[in-house]
Amino acid sequence: MPTPDLAAALADIDTVFNGFASPTETGCERCLAPEETACLRTPYTRLPPDLLRRFVHKVPDHFEDHAAVMRRLLPQCARAMADGSPDGVGWEPHGLSRVDWPSWPTEQATAVEAFVLAWWQDVLTTPEPPYPVQDVFETCGSILRAMAPLLDRWEAHPVADTHLAGCADSWLYDLVTDHWPFTWWIRDDEASGVAELQSWLARHASYRLRAQGEEDLAIRARLVGLPYEERWNDPYWSRPSVTN
8 A cells, every 4th residue: 555645646646637648649650559659649548558668668759749648648657656567667767757847837747746756755665665676766866857855755764774775785886986876867967966875875874774784884885975095995995804
């Protein structure tokens, strides 16, 4: 069951985007059959799950009006993301990360943002979410074009801290060498994103990891907050368990 906040956000998506369509959509004739594209011109109908996934992850130039397509798909797409039915989350860019939804009318933009944040918080408190938490983080961050709203909501909690350990284990290998740890979330300012995530892990994650018995992760989380030369001169790197 979704959290009350996620249930409310999904209901708002249903209300705000109810009946949307892309009435003049022709789609890419090489990739999409005419009857598939017709679904985008037809409101109030559900798409087969595989077709929904394909539409959500297609690059924008496959459509005449990609923003209209995403509005058409949002009610079904948001519920599918929340219940874990699409296969593509975390594997490739999400359609919402490729449209300028913050410029949509206020009611629409607010509904999108509220859904993304509610979905993220729901995942943080779910012991076994449908997708790896690092994939959800990358998806949400790419849609929001920011990680601060996600990090700000990553409060200490037994389940959230377990997810933090999994993410730290995935990210720290890249972060310790100042590399962007994400696969397909591309930012113009990756260096500032790296610094932001390093700083947050050093300030907020190290003690939470240590409390779980993740001593090595806790040390590496502390190290990524240090200047590069100081980081690599730390005695940690000369420990036998590290060098072996």
